[in-house]
Amino acid sequence: MAQTGNFKSPARMSSLGQGAAPASAGAVTGGKPREEGLKGVNFERRGFLHKVVGGVGAIVAVSTLYPVVKYIIPPAKKVKIVNELTVPASEVPDGKGKIFQFNEDKVIVVNSGGSLTAVSAVCTHLGCLVNWVDADKQYFCPCHGAKYQRNGEIISGPQPLPLKQYSARIEGDSIIISKA
Amino acid sequence: MAENTQKPAAGTAPAKPKPAAPGAAKPAAKGAAPGAAKPAAKAPAKPAAPAAAAQSGVYKPPVDRPDPNPFKDSKMSVLGSWFQERFYMIMPILDYLKKKEVPKHRLSFWYYFGGLGLFFFIIQILTGLLLLQYYKPTEAEAFASFLFIQGEVPFGWLLRQVHAWSANLMIMMLFIHMFSTFFMKSYRKPRELMWVSGFILLVLSLGFGFTGYLLPWNELAFFATQVGTEVPKVAPGGAFLVEILRGGPEVGGETLTRMFSLHVVLLPGLVMLVLAAHLTMVQMLGTSAPIGYKEAGLIKGYDKFFPTFLAKDGIGWLIGFALLIYLAVMFPWEIGVKADALASAPVGIKPEWYFWAQFQLLKDFTFEGGELLAIILFTIGGVVWMLVPFIDRQASQEKKSPIFTVFGILVLAFLLVNTYRVYAEYSALP
Numbered sequence: 151m152a153q154t155g156n157f158k159s160p161a162r163m164s165s166l167g168q169g170a171a172p173a174s175a176g177a178v179t180g181g182k183p184r185e186e187g188l189k190g191v192n193f194e195r196r197g198f199l200h201k202v203v204g205g206v207g208a209i210v211a212v213s214t215l216y217p218v219v220k221y222i223i224p225p226a227k228k229v230k231i232v233n234e235l236t237v238p239a240s241e242v243p244d245g246k247g248k249i250f251q252f253n254e255d256k257v258i259v260v261n262s263g264g265s266l267t268a269v270s271a272v273c274t275h276l277g278c279l280v281n282w283v284d285a286d287k288q289y290f291c292p293c294h295g296a297k298y299q300r301n302g303e304i305i306s307g308p309q310p311l312p313l314k315q316y317s318a319r320i321e322g323d324s325i326i327i328s329k330a
Numbered sequence: 331m332a333e334n335t336q337k338p339a340a341g342t343a344p345a346k347p348k349p350a351a352p353g354a355a356k357p358a359a360k361g362a363a364p365g366a367a368k369p370a371a372k373a374p375a376k377p378a379a380p381a382a383a384a385q386s387g388v389y390k391p392p393v394d395r396p397d398p399n400p401f402k403d404s405k406m407s408v409l410g411s412w413f414q415e416r417f418y419m420i421m422p423i424l425d426y427l428k429k430k431e432v433p434k435h436r437l438s439f440w441y442y443f444g445g446l447g448l449f450f451f452i453i454q455i456l457t458g459l460l461l462l463q464y465y466k467p468t469e470a471e472a473f474a475s476f477l478f479i480q481g482e483v484p485f486g487w488l489l490r491q492v493h494a495w496s497a498n499l500m501i502m503m504l505f506i507h508m509f510s511t512f513f514m515k516s517y518r519k520p521r522e523l524m525w526v527s528g529f530i531l532l533v534l535s536l537g538f539g540f541t542g543y544l545l546p547w548n549e550l551a552f553f554a555t556q557v558g559t560e561v562p563k564v565a566p567g568g569a570f571l572v573e574i575l576r577g578g579p580e581v582g583g584e585t586l587t588r589m590f591s592l593h594v595v596l597l598p599g600l601v602m603l604v605l606a607a608h609l610t611m612v613q614m615l616g617t618s619a620p621i622g623y624k625e626a627g628l629i630k631g632y633d634k635f636f637p638t639f640l641a642k643d644g645i646g647w648l649i650g651f652a653l654l655i656y657l658a659v660m661f662p663w664e665i666g667v668k669a670d671a672l673a674s675a676p677v678g679i680k681p682e683w684y685f686w687a688q689f690q691l692l693k694d695f696t697f698e699g700g701e702l703l704a705i706i707l708f709t710i711g712g713v714v715w716m717l718v719p720f721i722d723r724q725a726s727q728e729k730k731s732p733i734f735t736v737f738g739i740l741v742l743a744f745l746l747v748n749t750y751r752v753y754a755e756y757s758a759l760p
Contacts (some may be wrong), residue, residue, distance in 0.1 A: 210648070217485035221460055225482050 155183055174243060235327040239320060242266070247282030247289075252316070252327050258282060258289070259318050260300070268316035268327055269302040275309040289313065334658035335455040430635035433619040435628050441617060443503050444528075445643040446650050448609075450500035453654070455536075456596065456691070457493040465545070467590035469583030471601035473623050473668040480665055482686060491658035497539055497655060501684050504532050512718070512738045516618035519726040522719035524615065527608040529716045541593040541681055544586060548666030553675045555589070556581045558685075561692070584672065621730055678759045687748040713739070 173295040195319035235252050237259075240249045247260040249271045259283045269289070271279045278293035289298040296307030302323060305310045406414060414421065432441060464483055466475040479486035508528060511517060517525035544555040559575045562568035577584030613635075633639045662720050681689050691704045714721070724731035 210651075217488055218460065220484040221486060221489055222463065223484070225484065 153306070233328060236324045237327065239323050239325050242325060245284040249279060250327060257316050257327055259327060262287065262300070266318040266320060266325065267300055268318035269298075270314040271315070272313075273309060274311040274313065275307065280313070332463060334671065354491055359709040363730040373455045395629075406408050408714065413445075416439040427613055427637055428634075430613060430616055431632035432635055432639040433623070433632055434618045434630045435619065435623055437510075437620060438576075441516065441639075442504075442643060443507040443510060443611075446646055447500055447503035447507055448605075449650055450496045450503060450654070451605075453496045453651075454500060455598070456736045457496065459491050462594065467545070468588060469547070469586055473584060477665065487662070488531065488658060491662050492654060495657045495661075496652055497542065498683070499657075501532075501535055501539060503650075504535055505684070509742055511618075511737065513735060514733070515722070515725040515731065516617065516620075517719040518618070518621070518722065518728070519719075521611070521615050521618055524608060524611045524720045526716055527604050527611065529712075530604050531601060531608060532713075534604065534632050536599055536684060538593065538597050538601075539684060541597065543590045543682065544581075545593065546666065547586060547669050548664075549669050549673065549676055550664070550679065552581060552669035552671075553679050554681055555585060556675075557679075558681065559585070560707065561701070565672045565705055579583060580671070592688075621725060621728055678756055680756055683749060683753075686752040687745045690748040690752050 153276045172306050176273065209316065231253050235250060236251055242259050244261050244264065248255050248257045249258045251257075252260075256271045256279060257268050258280065259266060259268045262282075262284060273280050273291040273296050275291065275294055275296050277292050279287040279297070282293045283290045287300055289297075289300075289302075290296075291307070292310070294308050296309040297305040298309075298313050299305055302315050316327055317330050318325055320326075376391045432438070461479065464475055464479045464486065466472060466678045476490075479490055481487070511525070511528070524673045528566065540555075540558055559572050559581065562575075563572045565571075573579060575585070575588065576582070617635075619629055633642070680686070688704070688708055691708070692701055695701060696703045716735065719726070722731050
């Protein structure tokens with residue numbers, strides 16, 4: 151008898167005011183006939199006012215939301231585009247790879263047996279940064295097991311594209327990274 | 331149980347024949363309905379029951395079962411009735427809310443200021459959330475991120491100015507709301523706790539103002555916080571409180587972190603709780619009319635709160651919004667220079683206007699122990715002010731209480747005069 155509680159009891163309803171509201175009245179009669187409430191309403195005027203209020207409201211809403219949306223969009227970070235990046239050669243010892251920020255990309259420079267290569271370190275699958283595994287002479291992404299050759303070509307894994315190639319050369323004590 | 335019965339309207343029959351009866355009932359059924367085409371095993375219940383009743387000679391009145399769907403006459407959308415069937419228990423509450431009415435009389439104008447305070451509070455939440463997207467609450471980065479918002483983020487200047495102005499307007503509205511309800515004696519029985527919760531909301535709002543003031547981390551903010559957190563030192567145990575507030579012996583990066591966490595976590599949470607109580611009470615207890623207005627026939631009628639008064643409130647909000655944008659664009663708050671713990675305080679430094687009365691009193695009480703006296707006076711004054719509904723017995727009996735009107739005028743005069751004195755003194759400075 152869960153639903154036979156107070157909500158249908160006219161006594162409780164009237165204790166809350168004069169009879170129940172029509173919406174929830176159900177079997178209990180409540181409210182006045184609709185026609186009486188709408189007598190003397192000028193529907194033309196009401197419709198016009200609805201449009202005016204709605205229109206003005208839309209203008210206010212849009213002009214309020216516009217600055218907010220513009221604000222939320224983060225201002226672009228100014229990255230200075232360079233053709234070459236010079237880093238100390240001591241940072242990339244033999245058998246290791248090290249990642250550098252190069253313009254908008256992250257580049258992994260690998261020193262394997264004295265020869266240098268550079269490819270984008272950003273795995274083309276979901277953006278993790280790859281590791282250089284010197285024993286296998288390949289890049290390995292631990293996130294989902296993507297494997298790449300030294301020149302960035304795909305060996306196996308879920309990645310759709312090879313790693314972008316860069317070039318790296320030694321000049322004195324420095325490594326110079328540049329676009330391929 | 332009733333709603334699970336398949337055909338509750340056909341209620342005079344028991345759903346199942348009694349296990350003991352079938353032997354007797356079946357032949358009876360056949361006898362009573364000889365033309366029945368249905369297989370006997372399926373049909374027994376219907377014809378059997380009246381026959382059984384007739385046999386036993388006991389009259390069973392028809393059971394008045396409840397309507398399985400009491401909402402079938404509702405004029406509601408499918409979604410509306412979906413919720414109604416599940417949450418019918420809150421329908422009386424909604425029906426009750428629908429009946430809330432706001433009296434119309436010559437002081438009705440003052441009913442709008444509480445809603446305006448709420449409106450500006452909502453703006454504070456929204457703009458505050460937006461400012462948080464770029465603000466960094468650390469000693470090293472606070473001012474830089476503040477400059478970044480003001481200078482580089484599109485419309486960042488506007489949102490910061492709106493946040494600063496809306497804070498001031500909100501506190502202004504709360505003061506107007508408080509004094510108007512005071513002079514209308516709206517705090518009287520049964521609305522004592524509305525007054526108390528409202529006063530707590532005002533104190534929390536002042537806390538918002540104080541903690542938010544430091545966040546730009548400019549010179550003005552730094553020294554205002556320095557002075558503000560220094561005040562409790564004269565009270566016994568105050569030094570400890572000061573250290574807690576500052577997160578160290580001096581105002582510094584730790585103070586910024588504390589003020590920030592209070593401003594964006596603790597205070598909003600507390601305000602939400604108290605505000606929920608305050609607004610629930612407004613809906614439950616309704617709007618108070620001044621003492622004697624009903625008897626004197628001064629009430630010209632009632633507006634339904636939903637939707638009439640709310641729509642009127644909406645007009646007030648639109649006016650408030652326009653004023654807010656005008657002020658934010660035309661009278662921007664200063665950016666200032668980065669706070670420096672080793673720089674001299676700037677000339678003409680003073681707190682925000684809503685602390686001017688206290689500020690002036692502290693400056694006036696120059697005698698020995700004057701500061702402590704000022705703090706004690708303000709504390710006692712605040713407590714008395716909060717407990718006014720319990721002190722003013724006259725009003726609670728619906729009798730006029732002119733003593734409290736005078737008391738209110740004195741408090742208001744004190745605040746206004748002292749505020750004006752600060753204004754006059756500082757605007758005379760070069």
